[in-house]
Amino acid sequence: MCDTAFPGLGHVYKADYGDPAFRVQFDTEGKTLRWAPFDAEDFETAATTETYRATYIRPGVFMMTWQEADGITVTHVEDFENAIVHGAITMPDKTFLTLKGDWLRLD
Template identity: 65%
Template sequence: MTAIAFPAIGHVFRADYGERVYRVAFDADGKTLRWAPFPAEDFDAAATTETYRSLPIRPGVFMVTWKEADGTTVTHVEDFEHDTVHASITLPDHTFLNLTGSWTRVD
């Protein structure tokens, strides 16, 4: 099977779920991302850095996962073809969130 390149590496995206909007910057190393609420006056100061894993589902669609320091787990299904993102998030208190929104490259 040919490896499918993750198209987000080195780019910044806006995940807009309606009431919740985030900026997600994928570092060029292909291993870390930084995220913060959008808009953050000073993204670098507000951003949280996470180590993520991306798995191709099909060309243009990837599952991206990470675990935050407080125990929050995040799973994104990022659809670069249709500019959508689906998120499943488990918070430390075990609250489970399902969000769907637009996925827009902003850099």
């Protein structure tokens, strides 16, 4: 039997694209995450809360999607097995960014 449970629940990760890098904290219920630039002095003050959807791809790999209040859309493919994150971000002006980086569990 295949484990399709999202492994990020209740954990904190660093999405390290070099520049930029982000701290991502998942709630335990599987509905919201909080993120901030990794170098923010105070995560609690700097963090933004997002409602996300996690879609199972294969064991250890999930696609995450959310839309931010300012219209930015974010898609992550988080590979927990190989500690890699792929990001695709559409900015409000329609600029499209693709990123690949390290996906490191911090707790």
